[in-house]
Amino acid sequence: METENIISFREAKACPIQFVLAVNDTLNVISGKWKLPIIGSLLFEKRRFTDIQRNISKITPRMLSKELKDLEMNGMVKRTVYDTTPITVEYELTESGKLLSDVLDKMLEWGIQHREATIAKN
Amino acid sequence: METENIISFREAKACPIQFVLAVNDTLNVISGKWKLPIIGSLLFEKRRFTDIQRNISKITPRMLSKELKDLEMNGMVKRTVYDTTPITVEYELTESGKLLSDVLDKMLEWGIQHREATIAKN
DNA sequence: TATACTGATATACTTTTGTATACTAACAAT
DNA sequence: ATTGTTAGTATACAAAAGTATATCAGTATA
Incomplete structure (x- = not known):
């Protein structure tokens, strides 16, 4: 090994x-343009494909499908298929995915301070 | 106003x-592909154009020039021209730019935890 | 029988991003 | 006169990312 x-x-x-x-x-x-909106959409609740699509109004199914695959491959998102009719597929953040909110909070904090700092210089 | x-x-x-x-x-x-390497290169010291170019071996002057302009426009980098012969131009992070290291540290921390978490699942 | 719902995929295209390569001005040193 | 240094710019191209639009299979409802 x-x-x-x-x-x-x-x-x-x-x-x-x-x-x-x-x-x-x-x-x-x-x-990528849509990862953050998708993560944001899943941050507080599980959602299904069509649900996310409705939540992020301008995303095409092609992009949603592709970005969800990427996120799943990277261990950010867990995909669960339920054998209902029609089938439902649930997407949710992994533990690691949820932890990303710490990073996003820092980014938010910096972004706000940065905007204030750069506006102050005009 | x-x-x-x-x-x-x-x-x-x-x-x-x-x-x-x-x-x-x-x-x-x-x-963008080169912003992080450039910020990394300026994180501990001021540097001149050619200096950065040598530091990031594969970057073309076109991209370096473009990315530095972006960073300057966004208030991340300060550009100072010295009237020597030949002229020298110094690039350094702004205060706000230096503060970004807090965000990068969080990203580093998460990245390491995420790698461990995803490897553990194999 | 026709329509609608689920979670997608297929094809063709446009836009954005990055690369490769050569070149510039102004001066100094050889 | 040629070469080297500085900090870039110009042009053309390739690759990556994103969009638009139509379509699919399986089942349920009207």
Whole structure:
């Protein structure tokens, strides 16, 4: 079995290249026009496909399908199929997905401070 | 004078749409293939154009120039021209730009926890 | 029998983003 | 006179990301 190449927070912080690579991993999980709206939509409740589609009014089924697949592949979202008629499919955030809200909160905090800081300079 | 449409952390958290929009503002500032490497390169010291280019080996001057302009426009980077021969131009993070490291640290932390969480599930 | 619901997929297209490669001005040193 | 340094720009192209629109299978209801 191969040794997993896990890096500690301290190691990554010490090396600029490792730091950028590791942060980039996180960034890639939420990159793309629709990932954040989808995560936002699932942050407080499970939802079904059509439900999400209604919630994010301008998304096409093609994009929703594709982005949900990406999120599932990246361990952000769990997909459950129920054998009803017609079938229903439920999407929900994984534990790790829910934890992302800590990051989003920090981003929100910085975004607000940044807007104030840049407006102040005009 | 118009009223600035500043939203508080509490207000943004309470409304999913405002939340997504505000987080997206932050995300847009660091989006693109080269923004993070550039910010990383400037995180601990000022640097000149050619200096950054050497630091990020695969970036073309076209992209470096473009991304630096974006970052400057967004209030992330300050550009200072020195009238030497040949001229030298120094790039450095603004105060707000430096504060972004708080966000990046959170992303790093989450990224590491997420990698461990998803590997554990195999 | 026709229509509607579920959760998608197929095809073709446009827009955005990034790359490759060559080039510029202004001056200095060789 | 040629070469090197600075900090970029110009042009053309390739690749990635996103959009528009139509369609599918299976079942249920009118």
